[in-house]
Amino acid sequence: MTPEITIKDITKKYMEIRGHSEKICAPLEIEDYVVQPIVDVSPPKWHLGHTTWFFETFILLPNFPGYQVFDPQYNFVFNSYYETIGTRVIRTDRGNLSRPSVSEVYQYRKYVDEQMKIFLQSEFMKESIEPLLELGLNHEQQHQELLLTDIKYILGHNPLFPPYTKEQNNIPMISGDAQxxxxxxxxxxxxxxxxxxxxxxxxxxxxxxxxxxxxxxxxxxxxxxxxxxxxxxxxxxxxxxxxxxxxxxxxxxxxxxxxxxxxxxxxxxxxxxxxxxxxxxxxxxxxxxxxxxxxxxxxxxxxxxxxxxxxxxxxxxxxxxxxxxxxxxxxxxxxxxxxxxxxxxxxxxxxxxxxxxxxxxxxxxxxxxxxxxxxxxxxxxxxxxxxxxx
Structure with missing residues (x-):
């Protein structure tokens, strides 16, 4: 496989995984993005920001000369538990963040994704960075599962029991007796x-x-x-x-x-x-x-x-x-x-x-x-x- 095809494949994989997070959130109303019913459940808006922060903090900042952070305050807002990176909003307070707004978080994602596309096709994208990039993509997929889990908790504890989607989910079934x-x-x-x-x-x-x-x-x-x-x-x-x-x-x-x-x-x-x-x-x-x-x-x-x-x-x-x-x-x-x-x-x-x-x-x-x-x-x-x- 040539380097050109490799970069093309990496960029495609990056954009597909990043896009899937936003697809998960597509059925939500704006109000759903901010709710944190319990400490274990993070607001969907926070997941979208945190996964973006990961790429900005661990890949772009140390490896892309001249990169300008989207907002210097976001390191405090979207750091999860990395003591090495500095102080952060405590986990219980993620649902208190009315700002940045949902639209600003999506702007943040768009900005970082555009910068990542440029970076991935630049001379600064070294083979040594690939393991960290792969970790970032798997980290995003972990948060995609958490997104669905947290969305279900948010909506499932609303007394109206609103459906997340009208598309029928395939519920796993078991037939016969266990051996x-x-x-x-x-x-x-x-x-x-x-x-x-x-x-x-x-x-x-x-x-x-x-x-x-x-x-x-x-x-x-x-x-x-x-x-x-x-x-x-x-x-x-x-x-x-x-x-x-x-x-x-x-x-x-x-x-x-x-x-x-x-x-x-x-x-x-x-x-x-x-x-x-x-x-x-x-x-x-x-x-x-x-x-x-x-x-x-x-x-x-x-x-x-x-x-x-x-x-x-x-x-x-x-x-x-x-x-x-x-x-x-x-x-x-x-x-x-x-x-x-x-x-x-x-x-x-x-x-x-x-x-x-x-x-x-x-x-x-x-x-x-x-x-x-x-x-x-x-x-x-x-x-x-x-x-x-x-």
Whole structure:
């Protein structure tokens, strides 16, 4: 492949990924862009600005001589958690930012995209910058999934339950009964291997010893989870971690997120609005506490992330982020990169659990079976589900 074609391909990929973020936001009203109902949900406007800030801060400023920032104050507004880069608006206050306006954020995106196109086709675009550019594009795709997740929370907590889109979403369905797939004890290898992009937390392919285990061929369905609820699962402390039981009582949790008992039936808020629960669809928006309690009720457990990765070639995955029973910790020989990029994953390796797979909100081409997602045990606003093991 010639350098000209490579640059053309890189520019095309950059513009397509950047354009997809704006396509996600196209159905929104202006008022939707600014809402932050809880600390974990960022306003859509902030996502659009933050992903733009990433390219401006990490690629254009240090590598494009003469580049003029769009607005010097935006570093304070759109920095997320990079201590190396400086002070920033605290996360809880992102929804208080009526300015910059939505139109100004779109102007910011247009300005940076135009400068990036010039940069990518200039002599300053070196091969050494490509890994950072690839990280920026994958970072944008992560925020595309967060955009959909946060938009669903914003609209799903509006008492009018407004639909995000009238285009029918393909709701994942499960047919037939789950089979338990059996794997013999032995030494296996996990971690990223081969060509292409991965995050630093996937690196350090290494051997693990696994005892004999079985893992379900399918995810837990709404119907199965409803059985747990009707059997008193939320009122039986025996199935819960102590911390999870406290969480249930303090927050009066009785169902997955977005479930509403209306007119003697369970309704579920989807991106198409409020709908009746589909019993054959995989259960979604479940915390680790709930996933673990359900597994206990079924006299099973959640798989470890090593078990999940080893078995993943033998079942379909990708409709839900699947909770594992593994704490989010570094792989052997994990090393944080120098500078701000080193803050990307390593600093979060405490008090979180690993999720594997992908979800219906994950952008196309942004999933692989070595991907290590991670969240705190109480969070359920992501598209999370359950796969059982024993």
């Amino acid at each position: 338990m797939l059996s794997f013999s004890e032995g030494v296996y290898e996990i971690g990223f291997k081969g060509e292409g992009f991965c995050f630093d937390n996937e690196l350090g392919r290494h051997k693990v010893f696994l005892d004999h285990f079985e893992i379900a061929s399918q995810l837990v369905t709404n119907g199965e989870y409803l059985e747990f609820m009707e059997a008193g699962g939320y009122s039986d402390f025996r199935h819960w971690h102590a911390e999870g039981w406290d969480w249930v009582k303090q927050n009066h949790v009785k169902s997955p997120l977005y479930w509403h008992y209306i007119d003697d039936s369970w309704q579920y808020y989807t991106l198409n609005g409020l709908q009746e629960i589909d019993l054959q669809s995989p259960v979604c928006h479940i915390s680790f506490y709930e996933a673990s309690a359900f597994a206990s009720w079924k006299q099973m457990r959640l798989p470890t992330e090593a078990e999940w990765e080893v078995a993943s070639h033998h079942f379909d995955w990708g409709s839900r982020w699947e909770w594992t029973n593994s704490a989010y910790l570094p792989y052997p020989h994990f090393k944080k990169e120098a500078g701000a990029v080193g803050e990307y994953n390593g600093k979060f390796m405490v008090n979180q659990m690993v999720l594997r797979g992908a979800s219906e909100a994950t952008p196309k081409g942004h999933s692989r079976n070595t991907y290590r997602n991670f969240f705190q045990t109480n969070l359920k606003w992501q598209f999370t589900g359950i796969r059982l093991a024993r």
